[in-house]
Amino acid sequence: MASELAPLLLRVTLCTGAAIVLLLLLRQPLRRWCGASSAYLAWLIVPMVAIAALLPGRSAPQVLTLQLPHPVQALAAQATPAASPAAADVLLAVWAAGALAWAWWCVHAHRAFLRRAGRLAPHGAVYVSAAGAGPASVGLLRPKIVVPHDFAQRYTPDEQALVIAHEQTHIKRRDAIANLVAACFQCAFWFNPLVHLGVRRMRQDQELACDAAVMARHPQQRGVYAEALLKCHTRVGGAGLHCHWQSPHPTKERIMNLQHALPGSLRRVLGRCAVVLLAAGAFGATLGVRAEPAASAPMYSVALSLDGGVQEPESIRLHFNAMERDESDTASPLHILARSGESFSVASDGWRIDMTLRQGDAADQVWLAGKLYKDKTLVSTPTLLTRLGEQATVRVGDGDALFSLAMKVTTKP
Known part of the structure; x- marks a missing residue:
């Protein structure tokens, strides 16, 4: 839904x-040491970190089985879907337009x-272009x-070997796939200047890593390598997905980096x-931050009322990710506590x-927001907007086979 895009984008951003x-x-510091x-x-x-931010909040599902009237066999969701707020629709349109524009720029x-x-x-292990494009993988x-x-003509035989070795390293490391992932990030987060700066610095570190390899x-070929870097006069207008020998990277920094001794094996x-530990810590910290909004989300008390036709009692399962079952209301056997963003299910005889x-x-x-399934097949997606204390109902079937699920939501301190 469009209304869910804003918090999702904000969290991942x-x-x-x-x-x-x-x-x-x-x-x-990592490069130096x-x-x-x-x-x-x-x-x-x-x-x-982006994947961790997209993961749902952590909660342990609970299952409660109760004896309730058998639901009907025919289903027809009779709930009027509420339109998404206009602001969310505008946000979705602006984001999609920016993402498509940036994708077009990358392809262009x-x-x-x-x-x-x-x-x-x-020509041997390389392809010679009809113009001045390259060297690139x-x-x-x-x-x-x-x-x-x-x-x-431009490069000596030793320089040619080093340039080809550099591009072969790009291919061996599948750097083009990394560039594709980076381009996807730029498309999705075109509005965030940090992403564009980060992609540029990533591409620079990519070239420095190939130089070091x-x-x-x-x-013994540091001087020859530096001469080869200085001989490329091709102006790179856009990085694209290819790995260019003369990438959008300060040539001076690449040459100065050649003067540094390579770190030992240890x-x-x-x-x-250190990178693995840093990645694990960042992933775990993101999951922890991701769980905080769920803990501070409003708590609701949901009273469920099932009304079915005259059928033999059957076992109906109630699944919920609530903190606990609300025992303060004894009038309804189905009364649970749930936070905003949490879900619950009512299932019986293949329907859920x-x-x-x-x-x-x-x-x-x-x-x-509801999803109605029959044997794992999505049948309908009813969406209701209700006021606290008022009853919202999803009706199924008609006549003697009428079955309805009524929900009354109230706040819980």
């Missing part, structure tokens, strides 16, 4: 923003590079190394361990009605 700020502060690969690996924390930047490359002619499923038409195999292992409580726009209103 705040969590990923905090993770990006943390990595912006730690990337240089543990190597560029550890700094690049640490960016995996951002999607992990990638296609622009392919147009600049022109026709690709295979291009493609997700079948990646290839693209070099400019003057590659052999090549230098680990060719430690420091690299310790760096990876899932209901979720959410606080309404006004203080005295509550949303009841």
